[in-house]
Amino acid sequence: MKKSSKTLIWLILFMVVFIGLSYYIILPPLNIQSPSFWVYVFMNIIVFSIVKFIGCIDMKTGVLKTKRVSKITKGFYIGVAVVFLGIIVVNIIVSPLFNSSSYAKRITIREDGNFSEEVAEVDFNTIPLLDKDSSQKLGDRVMGEMTDLVSQFYVSNLYTQINYNDEVVRVTPLEYSGIIKYFTNRSEGVKGYIIVSSTDGKAELVQLEKGMKYMPSAMFNEKLERKLRFSYPTEIFGSASFELDDEGNPYWVVPTIKYSGVGLKEEITGVVILDPVTGESKKYKVEDVPTWVDHVYSAKLILEQVSNWGLYKNGFFNSIFGQKDVVVTTEGYNYLTMDDDVYLYTGITSVASDESNLGFILCNMRTKETVYYQVPGAEEYSAMESAKGQVQQMNYTSTFPLLINLEGRPTYLISLKDNAGLVKMYAFVDVQDYQRVVVTDSSKGIDVAARNYLTSNPVTDTSEIKEKEIVVSSITSSIIDGNTYYYLKDNEGKKYKVSIKVDEDYIPFIVSGNRIKIGYQTESDVTTIVKIIR
Numbered sequence: 104m105k106k107s108s109k110t111l112i113w114l115i116l117f118m119v120v121f122i123g124l125s126y127y128i129i130l131p132p133l134n135i136q137s138p139s140f141w142v143y144v145f146m147n148i149i150v151f152s153i154v155k156f157i158g159c160i161d162m163k164t165g166v167l168k169t170k171r172v173s174k175i176t177k178g179f180y181i182g183v184a185v186v187f188l189g190i191i192v193v194n195i196i197v198s199p200l201f202n203s204s205s206y207a208k209r210i211t212i213r214e215d216g217n218f219s220e221e222v223a224e225v226d227f228n229t230i231p232l233l234d235k236d237s238s239q240k241l242g243d244r245v246m247g248e249m250t251d252l253v254s255q256f257y258v259s260n261l262y263t264q265i266n267y268n269d270e271v272v273r274v275t276p277l278e279y280s281g282i283i284k285y286f287t288n289r290s291e292g293v294k295g296y297i298i299v300s301s302t303d304g305k306a307e308l309v310q311l312e313k314g315m316k317y318m319p320s321a322m323f324n325e326k327l328e329r330k331l332r333f334s335y336p337t338e339i340f341g342s343a344s345f346e347l348d349d350e351g352n353p354y355w356v357v358p359t360i361k362y363s364g365v366g367l368k369e370e371i372t373g374v375v376i377l378d379p380v381t382g383e384s385k386k387y388k389v390e391d392v393p394t395w396v397d398h399v400y401s402a403k404l405i406l407e408q409v410s411n412w413g414l415y416k417n418g419f420f421n422s423i424f425g426q427k428d429v430v431v432t433t434e435g436y437n438y439l440t441m442d443d444d445v446y447l448y449t450g451i452t453s454v455a456s457d458e459s460n461l462g463f464i465l466c467n468m469r470t471k472e473t474v475y476y477q478v479p480g481a482e483e484y485s486a487m488e489s490a491k492g493q494v495q496q497m498n499y500t501s502t503f504p505l506l507i508n509l510e511g512r513p514t515y516l517i518s519l520k521d522n523a524g525l526v527k528m529y530a531f532v533d534v535q536d537y538q539r540v541v542v543t544d545s546s547k548g549i550d551v552a553a554r555n556y557l558t559s560n561p562v563t564d565t566s567e568i569k570e571k572e573i574v575v576s577s578i579t580s581s582i583i584d585g586n587t588y589y590y591l592k593d594n595e596g597k598k599y600k601v602s603i604k605v606d607e608d609y610i611p612f613i614v615s616g617n618r619i620k621i622g623y624q625t626e627s628d629v630t631t632i633v634k635i636i637r
Contacts, residue, residue, distance in 0.1 A: 114154055122147055130332040132339045138366040141190065148183065190365050197364040199411075203419035206368065210408040212464065216474040218513050222465070223441065224625070225507040225516075227549045231271040231301030231438065232518060232526070234502045235262050238273040240524050241306040242297040249308060252277070252294060255284050259319075263344045264301065265397045266440045267351075271301040276345050276353065276379075278320035285322050292316040292380070296345070296353055315353060315379035319343075327377070331357060334384055335375060344398040353379055356396055359386065369407075371471075374399055392469060397445040399469050405447050406432050409464055409473070413451065429454040430461060435483055435503045444469055448506045450483055451475065458485045460534075463506060463513075478513050481537030490517045490530035493542045499527060506534070509553065511625040518545075531556035557631060558588070558602035568622040568634055573597070575617045589613070590629075599623075601632035609635055 131143040199206045233241070239262055246258045256277040264273050276296045279285040292314020299306040319327045331340060341358035348354060355377040361370050374392055377384040392399055413430035414422040422429055433450035440446070445468045450460040460482050466473040481489070487501035497519075504515035512533065519528040519542065526545050529552040533539035541559045543552035573593035580589050587603040589610055599621070603610055613619065622634030 114151075117154060118147070118151055121150060127329070130328055132332070133337050134339055136362040136365055137339045141186075141365065144186075145183065194364040194367055197367055199415055199419050199422075201419075202363075203415040203422070206411040207415040209368065209370070209411050210405070210466075210471065210473055212409070212412055212473045212475050214475045214477070216465075216476040218476045218478055219508065219511040219625070221474070222476075222508045224511070224627075225509055225553075227553065229269070229271060229302060229440065230505065230507065230516070230549075231264065231440065232505075232516075232529075232549060233273075233299070233301045233304055234518065235264075235273065236524055237304070237518075237520070237526060238262050238299040238301065238306075241299050241304055242273075242275060245297060245306045245308050246277070252308075254280070255288055256280050256293060258297060259345070261345050262299070263346060263398060264438050264445060265346050266443050266445055267298070267347055268349060269443065271440045273299045273301055274345055274347055274353075276315060276318065278318060282322065285320065288314075289316065289321070289325065293318055296347075298347075309351065311353070311380070313380050317355070317377060317379045317382050325382075327355060327379070330382060331375065331377065331384070335359075335386070338375070338386075340375070341371070341401055341404075346396060346398065348393070348395045355379055356398060358399060358401070369404060371400055371404070389470075394443065394469075397468055400466075400471050402436055402447055402468075405466050405468075405471070405473075406436065406449060409449070409451075409466070414454075426454050432464075433460065433483055437503050437505055438468075439465065439506065452482055458482045476513070478534060480513065480534035481515075481532065483515070486515045486532040486534075486537045486540075487517060489537045489540050490515075490519060490532055490542060493530065493540055494519065494528060497521070497527070501530075504532070510557065510627075510631060514556075558604060568624060569626075570620060570622050570636060572618060572620045573599070575613060575615055575619060577615055578613055580611075591632075598629045599632050600629050601635070605632060606635040606637075609637060 125143070125147065129139070129143055131137065131139045134140055239260065242258055242262065246253055257280045259275045259278050262273040262275045264271065267274070274296055277293050279288060279293065294314055295308055295310040297306060297308050316325050317327050317330045321327065324330065324333070327343065339360040339362070341360050343355045343357045346354055346356050357375045357377065358371045359373050359375060361372050362368060371389060373386060373388045374396065375384050375386050376396070389399060410431050413432070417427055417429070421427055430451050431454055433452050436447055436449040438445050439448055447466045447468055448463060450463045452460050460480050462475055462477040462479065464473055464475050483504050486504055491499060491501050499519040499521060502518040502520065504517050507514050507516050509531070513535070515532040515534055517530040517532060518526045519530055521527050528542045528545055529549055530540060530542040531553065541556040543555050575591055576594045577592045578589055580587060589601050589603065591599040591601070593599070601610060620636040621632045622636055623630050623632055
């Protein structure tokens with residue numbers, strides 16, 4: 104056999120091994136729309152060229168056979184250039200420059216949302232008061248108490264917020280604590296997961312009868328990414344989220360993606376739901392995803408698509424030059440739970456970023472149904488600074504606001520935390536007037552904090568106030584947390600409450616039988632009077 108033939112055989116064998124090994128490690132999708140696929144291809148071309156280049160050297164003389172090298176080099180650069188230019192041309196064609204309308208329509212947004220009617224009034228028993236950082240500290244503390252597990256496993260930092268049996272919680276799995284711990288525990292798998300209530304901070308470690316084997320920290324074919332890739336070689340995957348079904352069984356929920364061109368205009372086509380205990384998986388279309396799943400669309404993708412809607416609805420060049428009606432999302436976001444689903448909230452502001460919002464959107468993380476509420480008000484970071492300013496001597500940090508419906512008005516609820524990450528105070532800030540802010544010690548409870556805000560901040564926007572005349576049948580007073588409240592019944596049996604601060608010169612002298620005219624925002628079992636009209 105000729106020496107050149109032997110060299111060619113060794114070159115082919117080497118490349119087969121290298122291509123297989125690099126695929127096993129990198130796990131690119133076999134899909135020309137994926138940028139990682141082309142990175143993988145170019146990497147192998149480069150390695151092949153280097154090996155071939157070395158093969159052109161005469162090992163006895165060390166002389167480079169330049170003629171053969173020039174042919175290899177020429178072929179390599181022509182091939183790379185053609186593919187590279189082809190990707191550039193395709194991506195330019197499908198870019199916003201020529202397809203601004205399709206980018207603006209990546210997400211359908213209903214723009215006639217009515218906040219007070221469509222968003223239920225806040226229920227403080229179900230609102231997520233703890234953010235991810237606080238949940239993580241509580242979860243790590245629980246894990247630290249499990250001496251038999253802490254040396255073998257660590258707590259993942261995922262902490263997915265889900266609606267689990269009508270309770271807002273964050274869940275996160277344990278992971279193998281290193282390669283050696285993987286080999287010593289792989290027969291039984293990962294023992295369980297941590298669940299933290301976002302309302303009261305209760306945290307517990309749920310231990311499983313059968314351990315989870317298909318995890319990000321596992322090795323070889325039990326590694327989550329490798330299991331998914333070998334099961335679905337052509338699919339492009341998004342980030343996996345860890346969720347629970349209604350019975351508390353853990354699952355990995357992984358969105359599947361398609362692009363326009365190479366890596367442009369990402370869209371979700373469905374999800375793969377994988378059982379980490381058995382490794383069994385099933386692919387669902389978006390419209391067929393089980394209702395217990397809360398995260399089909401990532402927050403990053405939703406924010407990108409909403410920004411495209413705001414930037415390109417009047418064309419690409421308008422987004423750069425005229426910028427008529429151009430809006431973008433604010434930098435932060437948070438989650439709300441409604442009707443057994445998780446919603447992403449973020450503000451909408453002008454492209455000039457002038458510290459005020461034009462409104463905000465709520466987007467269902469499972470269905471991508473999105474509503475825009477045109478409520479001009481304070482931008483979230485302005486509200487956060489306003490809250491910190493009330494107790495600036497404490498040097499507390501503000502969490503990103505929760506948007507709530509408080510007696511018919513959009514209101515920011517902000518937690519103020521100390522350096523240890525513990526929630527020390529609750530702040531309520533009016534969305535439309537961020538100067539209306541009240542902070543209350545968290546030890547008094549969220550209900551007291553809300554009551555302090557409502558009684559300490561009379562409504563100044565009279566367009567929001569409804570008026571009616573009542574005949575008082577009874578009136579009593581009570582002092583709560585140093586604030587005086589009066590409780591009234593009218594001759595129809597309806598109940599009312601009013602702070603003395605609403606009209607301290609008049610309210611103490613109201614007696615049974617008086618006919619008074621009141622102003623209120625929302626009628627409820629006990630209607631809050633915000634104004635006495637006299």
